[in-house]
Amino acid sequence: MKRIYICEDSVDGIFTAIYLAWSSRYGHNNIKIEAKSKGGHYTNLELFSDYITVDTDYELALKVAKSIKEKISLDVYEILCRIALSNYEAKADLMYRFLILGFHLGPKVMECLSNEIVNQIFRINKNVNNEVHHMLGFVRFSQQENGLLTSVIHPKNNVISLITPHFVDRLPEEKFVIYDENRHLASLHIPSRPWVLLELSDLDKDIFKQFTYDEDSYQDLWKTFFQRISIKERENYKLQRNNLPLRFRKDMTEFQP
Amino acid sequence: MVIQEQMSIQKKLEILSDAAKYDVACTSSGVNRSGKGDGMGNSLACGICHSFSADGRCISLLKVLFTNECIFDCKYCANRSSNDVVRASFTPEEISELTMEFYRRNYIEGLFLSSGILISPNHTMELILEALRLLREVHHFNGYIHCKAIPGADPALIEVLGWYADRMSINLELPTAQSLRELAPHKNRKNILKPLRQIQLRREHTKDYLGLPGGKQSLAQFIPDYHSSNGTQLVRKVWSANAVVPDPQIQEILTSETRLSPYWNNPIMDRKYVPAGQSTQMIIGATKETDYQIMTVAETLYDNFDLKRVFYSAFMNVNQDSRLPDTSQGPPLLREHRLYQADWLLRFYGFEVKELLNEENPNFNVLLDPKCDWALRHLDLFPVEVNTANLSTLLRVPGIGTNSARRIIMARKSAKLEFNDLKKLGVVLKRALYFITCNGKMMYPIKIEEDFITRQLISSKDRLLKGIEPDITYKQLSLFDDVNFVLAQGNQIQLAKG
Incomplete structure (x- = not known):
């Protein structure tokens, strides 16, 4: 009978499941790992399978992380973290399949780009990286009355923990919050303290509704600049949409009425 | 002239961003900090990139x-002194x-600060310098700053400015000295090239700059690795003192031994001198230079002045000046696009201008990108075997870019590559299939024949930058077509023997 490990949709959750699945010695082909997002449902229940629910165990996850770093490479470890944060449905099982290859081939596993599994990892990693890079530019902060900078984002992948360090480095003396409204995650930075990632309860979410976004004169200045910098004779909305997909615009100051 | 005493910052921003929009270089690249x-x-x-304006530019x-405000009267410029437009100036504090x-x-x-010339080049540069000093020393701004050096300003000012800025640029404006004389009577080529040279020498002289990534390229002997099969780097050949430079003015400035800067000793700074290097910009289509002339100038600038980027700006007759070409049909965007493509070929693909263009064919093919065009004229070099060809050969295949070439070299270490693998690696097979073999086989049994491939390549429509297409009509090639037609811009287009 096939075993399906259901784990939490997080780096640690997936790593824990990988540890348990691997050490069960049940045979790679008889195992499948599925990451279940909070409040999500089983994607597709399969007949004739054992479902095993995995409780995230930080110690076990750490062991997996350590052996990836030692036996494969730090690069691959970072790539797998990004895969775990991606929105790719079957990522947990893909990571498992990839690690079978990775522990066999060592650091050069990422070179095998023509291998289907490696190629998929490569593509998802690129996709996450692209979104991270987009967000570094497209995040917009609004200044609240007390000087706090707030930003709301709706990324496809769970990139908040990947983008926050950039802003911490860039704005060391600012107090700021970035809020992923889809995932109810917020990162908070207070000067000269380490930044934190918060999971917001329903109550906390209302706080974000109180923030106003329009009483900041620099917003108008920015909109003015944005409109003036375009050359009329070269207008090209297709190119603009290609470079700046519509999905980002609802969170960007210059596209607000 | 309208003079307004108390202008709001909103109004100033309106005027001064509107006036700056024709400058192309808005990149923030080249320095990690x-x-x-x-x-x-x-x-x-x-x-x-933080946003994209309605014209699709970053x-x-x-x-x-x-x-x-400007004391100069350059014919192509919206801010020329003879124009009656509302004038405004920021203060360094406002900036x-x-x-x-x-x-x-x-x-x-970060900031990209350019300027018209107020009172004198030196006066303007001092104001720019003050704005940058405020940013760096009072606000402790550590982000990106690109600023213009004003032609004709004192070298001492350029020297100081370079310690505050990340990138500096001086616009060449027009490809030849003669055109510059005609259209920008107050500028002269020497005043433009001298600061370029000063900054280049200064960058080279900054000792801690040696050997740093993205740093000193000049003097180092990088030679394209045409021989190694797994070469990892392909860098353009660079500066040599006895390079053949066609332009006597450039020659003169290059050989000048005089120390241009009065402050030759490094001040103690935690920054490098113009760490992101220099760029320049040329206006395309205002004067009658050919693509060949323009690209030759660009190549000279890359090779001899260590420029990071040369930008090309499609001419727009903003002043409706009857002495300049009419652009009511729209600016020559396609030509600009081809020049950028060729520029990429120079910088990342190991091409030289003389391979792409020559006196007989001085302009780029409108229907084909420069790389396809080159490949079609060199069919004897193809097809290339993907599993064995070296990097520089792969880079010359249409449909293979720098990324996919590197991926191919990586992936073929562990497996023999097939056509469907290439697709996964990012190769554009639609174009590449005529020029490559995988394990000795072509993708389809096709004849390597110029006319046939040309027709196939032209019929696939993905090559042009989005949104440029409407201006061009793709003519069906007929048997009797002696294809040799002339476009509105006066470019002679030669199709590969119709």
């Missing part, structure tokens, strides 16, 4: 003029505050 733990700002070598920097507040809100990656 992490935050300092205080103040504000960092910088990523890859650059970050907005990365707060691109404004310090002032649109620095605007930059800081925009930066805090993550609107921008």
Whole structure:
């Protein structure tokens, strides 16, 4: 009978499941790992399978992380973290399949780009990286009355923990919050303290509704600049949409009425 | 002239960003610098685009003029002294505050400060310098700054400015000295090239700059690795003192031994001198230079002045000046696009201008990109075996870019590559299939024949930058077509023997 490990949709959750699945010695082909997002449902229940629910165990996850770093490479470890944060449905099982290859081939596993599994990892990693890079530019902060900078984002992948360090480095003396409204995650930075990632309860979410976004004169200045910098004779909305997909615009100051 | 005493910052920004929009270089790339733990700002070598304006161009920097007042009267410029437009000037304080507040809100990656010439080149440069000094020393701004050097300003000012800026640029404006004389009577080529040279020498002289990534390229002997099969780097050949430079003026400035800067000793700074290097810009289509002339100038600038980028700006007759070409049909965007494609070929693909163009064919093919065009004229070099060809050979295949070429070299270490693998590696097979074999086989049994491949390549429509297409009509090639037609811009287009 096939075993399906259901784990939490997080780096640690997936790593824990990988540890348990691997050490069960049940045979790679008889195992499948599925990451279940909070409040999500089983994607597709399969007949004739054992479902095993995995409780995230930080110690076990750490062991997996350590052996990836030692036996494969730090690069691959970072790539797998990004895969775990991606929105790719079957990522947990893909990571498992990839690690079978990775522990066999060592650091050069990422070179095998023509291998289907490696190629998929490569593509998802690129996709996450692209979104991270987009967000570094497209995040917009609004200044609240007390000087706090707030930003709301709706990324496809769970990139908040990947983008926050950039802003911490860039704005060391600012107090700021970035809020992923889809995932109810917020990162908070207070000067000269380490930044934190918060999971917001329903109550906390209302706080974000109180923030106003329009009483900041620099917003108008920015909109003015944005409109003036375009050359009329070269207008090209297709190119603009290609470079700046519509999905980002609802969170960007210059596209607000 | 309208003079307004108390102009709001909103109004000033309106005027001075509008006046700055024709400047092309809005990149924030070339320097990696992490935050300092205080103040504000960092910088990523890859650059970050913060928005895209309605014309599809990237907005990365707060691109404004310090002032649109100008004592010069360049025929192509909207701010020329003979134009009756509303004039405005920022103060250094306004510039620095605007930059800081925009930066805090993550609107921008930094500042791009250009300017008209107020009172004198030196006076203008001093104002720009003050704005930059405020940013760096008072606001502790650690983000990206690109600023213009004003032609004709004292070398001492350029020297100081370079310690505050990340990138500096001086616009060449027009490809030849003669055109410059005609259209920009107050500028002269020597005044433009001298600061370029000064900054180049200064960058080379900064000792801690040696051997740093993206740093000193000149003098180092990088030679394209045409021989190694797994070569990892392909860098353009660079500066040599006895290079053949066609332009006597450039020659003169290159050989000049005089120390241009009065401050030759390094001040103690935690920054490097113009760390992101220099760029320049040329206006395309205002004068009668051919693509060959333009690209030759660009090549000279890359090879001899260590420029990071040359930008091409499709001419727009903003002043409706009857002495200049009419652009009511729209600016020559396709031509600009081809020049950028060729520019990429020079910088990343190991091409030289003389391979792409020559006196007989001085302009790029409108229907084919420069690389396809080159490949079709060199069919004897193809097909190339993907599993064995070296990097520089792969880079010359249409449909294979720098990334996919590197991936091919990586992936073939562990497996023999097939056509469907290439697709996964990012190769554009639609174009590449005529020029490559996988394990000795072509994708389809096709004849390597110029006319046939030309027709196939032209019929696939993905080559042009989005949105440029409407201006061109694709003519069906008929048997009797002696294809040799002339486009509105006066470019002679020669199709590969119709």
